[in-house]
Amino acid sequence: MFNKKLATVITVGALSLTGCSLAPTGVGATGSDASSEGLSAQAAPATTGKATAPALKAAPKPSTKAPAAKAPAVKPELAPASAPKPAVAPAAAPQPPAPKPAAKPAPAKAPVAPQGNAVPAANVAAAPAAGNGKQAATTLGWGPVVAGDEFSYTGAPDSAKWGVYDSAGHAGNGIRSPKAWSVANGVATVTGDSAGTTGGMSAKFARQKYGRWETRMKTNARDPQYHPVLILWPTKPSSTCDEIDYAEGAGNTSKIKFFLHYECGGSNFQTQSSYAVDTTQWHNYAVEWTPAGITGYVDGVKTFTDTNPAHQPSGAMQQTLQLDWFPNGGATAPSQMQVDWVRVYK
Numbered sequence: 486m487f488n489k490k491l492a493t494v495i496t497v498g499a500l501s502l503t504g505c506s507l508a509p510t511g512v513g514a515t516g517s518d519a520s521s522e523g524l525s526a527q528a529a530p531a532t533t534g535k536a537t538a539p540a541l542k543a544a545p546k547p548s549t550k551a552p553a554a555k556a557p558a559v560k561p562e563l564a565p566a567s568a569p570k571p572a573v574a575p576a577a578a579p580q581p582p583a584p585k586p587a588a589k590p591a592p593a594k595a596p597v598a599p600q601g602n603a604v605p606a607a608n609v610a611a612a613p614a615a616g617n618g619k620q621a622a623t624t625l626g627w628g629p630v631v632a633g634d635e636f637s638y639t640g641a642p643d644s645a646k647w648g649v650y651d652s653a654g655h656a657g658n659g660i661r662s663p664k665a666w667s668v669a670n671g672v673a674t675v676t677g678d679s680a681g682t683t684g685g686m687s688a689k690f691a692r693q694k695y696g697r698w699e700t701r702m703k704t705n706a707r708d709p710q711y712h713p714v715l716i717l718w719p720t721k722p723s724s725t726c727d728e729i730d731y732a733e734g735a736g737n738t739s740k741i742k743f744f745l746h747y748e749c750g751g752s753n754f755q756t757q758s759s760y761a762v763d764t765t766q767w768h769n770y771a772v773e774w775t776p777a778g779i780t781g782y783v784d785g786v787k788t789f790t791d792t793n794p795a796h797q798p799s800g801a802m803q804q805t806l807q808l809d810w811f812p813n814g815g816a817t818a819p820s821q822m823q824v825d826w827v828r829v830y831k
Contacts, residue, residue, distance in 0.1 A: 621771035622699050624785035627830040632691040635826045636673045642666050642686055649686040650807075659810045661685050673824045675808045677711045679817050685807035690829065692720040692803045697830040699771035699782075700806070702732065704764045707820035709736040712809045715770055717802040725749060727798035731781050731789075732770035736811070739763075741770070743781040743789040747796035756796065758789040767825065774802070804829070 621627070634646050641663070642649055650661035659681020666675050666684050677683035691698075700715050707713070717729040728746040735742060741762045748754035762768060762783060771782040778792035808822045 618767075618769070619785035620699060620769045621773070621782040621785045622697065622828065622830055625773075627697050627773075629830070630828045631831050633826065633828040634673075634688075634690075635671070636668050636824065637671055639669050640667075642668055642673060646688065646690055647686040648689060650684060654681055654683065655809045655811065658812050659683060665808075671825065673806070674821055675806070675823075676819065676821045677708075677808050677810055677817075678819050681810040681812060681817065683711070683808045683810050685805060685809070687718065688804040688827070690804075692801050694798070694801045695774050695776065697771065697773045698731070698804055698827070699769055699830070700732070700804075700827045701767055701769050701825035702764075702822065703767045703825075704734070704822050705820060706765055707734070707738060707822075708818040709738055710811050710813055710815075710817050711820035711822075712736075712811060713764065713822040714805075714807045714809055716805045716807065717772065717774070717798075718805050719798065720801040720803050723799060725799055726754075727800070727802070729772055729774070729779060729798065729802065731772035732783075734764060736813075741783070743772075745779055745789075745791050745796060747793075747798075756789075756791045756793075760788050774798075 622630075634643060649663040649666055651663050652661050654660050659677075661684050662682050663684065665677070665682060666673065666686065668674075675684040698717065702713065702715060704713050711734075713732070713734045714730060715732040717731065719727050726746055726749040728744070730742070730744040730746075733742045733744060734740075739761055740759050741764060742760075743758045744755055745757070746755045758781065760783065769782075769784050771785075773780045773782070776797075778790060779796070780787060781789035804827055806822075806824055806827070808820070810817070
């Protein structure tokens with residue numbers, strides 16, 4: 486919220502798609518600024534008591550799916566897609582994901598150990614171009630789910646699990662509205678309209694230091710001005726602008742990026758990777774955060790790693806889901822991001 490390529494990690498000094506700022510105030514506040522156009526400052530948005538919004542991240546799609554039978558509460562890995570859809574294909578009515586019963590435990594397998602303490606110049610494997618349903622959790626043996634949301638209900642996002650943004654959008658452009666979100670047929674959908682009304686929300690669960698997060702997400706053939714983002718954001722204000730964007734779209738709709746922000750100052754204080762992926766297909770995006778380092782995955786394939794101890798976030802983080810608007814002066818086509826599930830592991 487494509488062609489196979491070798492993803493690369495661009496170290497300190499790379500141009501960021503996500504801005505960094507002092508964390509927002511208020512309990513549950515969070516956000517992300519993701520932009521291929523560069524960084525832009527944003528004042529902390531106002532809230533209405535429904536949820537706090539991020540200080541720097543901006544906002545996200547209406548679900549047009551035909552009614553379908555509700556999926557079971559817990560969902561497994563899906564079968565590989567037969568072929569990727571073109572990134573620029575016309576938007577079609579979204580289809581619900583295949584039914585997903587309980588996630589199957591994988592054979593115990595130790596996670597891939599980070600290499601050394603320095604950030605490697607190139608340490609990213611090529612991500613698959615089409616969703617094949619593999620999960621980092623089962624591939625690496627992360628064990629049972631300890632928190633998350635399967636979205637196996639209908640209506641608004643569960644208020645016990647999510648704080649939905651009600652605020653100005655990214656850099657003050659457009660707004661983030663609770664009405665942009667809906668849950669049905671086993672998925673959560675956030676829409677962005679032609680005027681920049683979109684949405685975002687932050688998790689009230691699993692506010693923790695270290696752990697593993699995995700999210701199954703797709704978009705329609707979105708407008709390049711709408712960027713889907715999956716983020717870990719500081720639970721409390723961070724003086725070092727900590728932020729982990731483990732799946733972030735940009736103006737180039739054929740790529741998804743991973744950003745690790747470890748100090749205030751924008752692109753001078755981040756590491757990143759970029760990889761080709763067809764976001765109109767379902768993919769599983771994951772991040773593993775341990776004292777040894779931070780690693781990103783797409784469909785169980787490692788796409789990013791940073792083992793520099795100086796780049797570690799200083800405190801607890803929480804999941805956010807956002808579809809952010811980055812207007813470029815042209816007409817904006819309505820776009821959407823869908824999330825099948827969010828799962829957290831110890």
